[in-house]
């Protein structure tokens with residue numbers, strides 16, 4: 001037995017089990033359908049009687065009476081239809097609940113919100129399709145029973161004319177149902193495979209061109225297009241059989257009734273009975289068969305595909321992915337924001353480990369409704385304890401990013417979570433502390449300034465430890481200890497930054513955002529402050545860096561550069577990102593270099609640096625556009641030694 005057939009049989013078994021457990025609802029549905037069917041019966045019977053017993057006999061009132069009966073049948077039928085909808089809801093909603101429970105469990109287990117929203121959408125499709133199927137197949141059965149009973153009661157001979165073509169049409173349709181469903185599924189799978197493939201290839205066109213892989217990619221894409229074309233043609237061929245079934249079962253009875261009318265009249269069938277038979281065929285049987293053929297033919301296979309996809313194991317087992325292997329992206333391990341979709345997929349495919357300190361999912365932000373986004377579709381994940389340096393050219397959006405994470409701005413779209421709490425919310429706000437470039441201190445004691453972010457009384461020892469950690473101790477001594485008076489105007493910008501840093505260090509917030517918060521400190525003092533934050537137990541640090549030394553210290557670097565944003569370690573970026581090398585090289589070249597680095601003389605920790613453009617990454621890969629080596633890395637970096645400013 002093939003995998004597809006086994007899956008289909010499994011689905012059928014589960015479906016029958018589901019229906020068996022809801023037999024009461026099915027009975028209710030049947031009862032209301034009978035009432036609805038009364039209308040189908042009367043639609044031909046009443047006009048026949050009206051003609052034969054009323055108008056043709058000159059008894060107008062009797063004729064009108066029968067027509068009134070037909071009208072009453074319509075009213076009762078409408079009531080029955082309303083009750084039918086309620087019964088269908090009772091059948092369909094439990095299926096929806098069951099599927100929702102299943103996909104939510106799966107989404108929680110896989111910690112994949114993207115997949116979850118996709119799956120819940122599919123549940124809605126499954127619910128609607130199932131409801132449509134129940135309505136269509138039920139309607140056909142009851143309408144056909146009503147109409148055939150009516151034909152029999154008018155004149156059994158009529159069945160001889162109507163029944164054979166109707167049965168042949170239904171039989172032909174039934175025979176095509178399974179192969180049609182298979183072809184429909186193949187077509188859907190081919191269509192999705194092509195869409196998936198294009199979604200992967202299109203964002204990487206630049207890399208494909210850079211690595212000369214156009215021909216191979218075009219050939220692979222062509223294969224998928226051909227596969228979809230073949231599937232569409234095969235489906236269309238079966239579509240012709242479907243139309244034939246409808247012509248046979250729906251149109252032929254009308255033709256036969258008209259062609260055999262003289263014979264039928266000779267056999268004693270009355271003109272009214274003939275009129276009634278035509279009404280049954282054209283008003284009931286043909287529309288019901290039409291709905292069945294189109295509804296069951298299309299929706300049935302759609303439902304099968306969706307249900308199989310929602311199945312607990314091998315969610316995509318029903319999906320034929322005939323696409324070629326993932327395209328090479330040109331530059332080894334590198335990944336830019338071009339790779340965002342692939343990177344996002346890699347990220348969501350990873351098993352959940354622990355709660356991330358910071359998660360950005362497809363974050364887009366602009367300063368105005370029609371303004372160009374400063375940040376676009378940014379994905380970023382930082383585990384607790386991570387140390388990230390954000391670099392990029394002036395005005396690229398580094399401060400905007402930290403402000404968004406701090407919850408002072410709201411993304412236009414996408415989500416930001418700090419230790420699982422969405423930003424901006426009070427919970428997320430309590431988990432982060434933002435130290436901007438401009439450090440604010442106020443007139444008061446140093447202790448008051450330091451304890452400002454703590455709701456609880458802060459032990460002196462803690463304050464002294466934080467002051468020591470960030471390098472505030474000399475100022476603390478100069479001011480005469482924690483009780484010393486702070487006069488903001490008497491402090492230098494660097495001293496004010498040290499106070500602000502010690503205050504943030506004392507806060508309980510595990511995520512520290514330093515937005516050029518050390519720009520007035522010398523490199524040595526900056527290094528000390530950053531290390532103090534990086535070594536807080538469980539503390540996560542995001543630094544908007546203005547020196548290369550900052551980027552080197554950080555475990556990961558986010559180089560913001562619009563669509564070419566790159567992410568990785570400093571060494572990876574140096575290896576893979578031409579843009580990053582260019583920036584680093586710019587610093588080394590000194591003043592007047594394109595990136596206009598802020599150099600600090602005699603930096604024992606390395607070179608000063610940077611600013612460059614960008615977006616996101618998956619925590620493991622970095623990027624380069626253009627072959628690696630096209631831009632030569634500065635000699636100092638290749639030697640692994642820090643830069644030194646010349647002269």
Ligand SMILES: Nc1ncnc2c1ncn2[C@@H]1O[C@H](COP(=O)(O)OP(=O)(O)OP(=O)(O)O)[C@@H](O)[C@H]1O
Nearest residue numbers: 367374392393394395396397398399400401544611
């Ligand atoms: N409050 C604001 N209102 C409108 N536009 C703003 C605002 N703040 C920043 N911008 C604009 O958003 C863009 C990104 O600015 P942002 O300050 O985030 O960049 P940056 O990379 O931090 O720059 P720098 O390194 O110079 O601090 C710039 O074009 C800037 O002019």
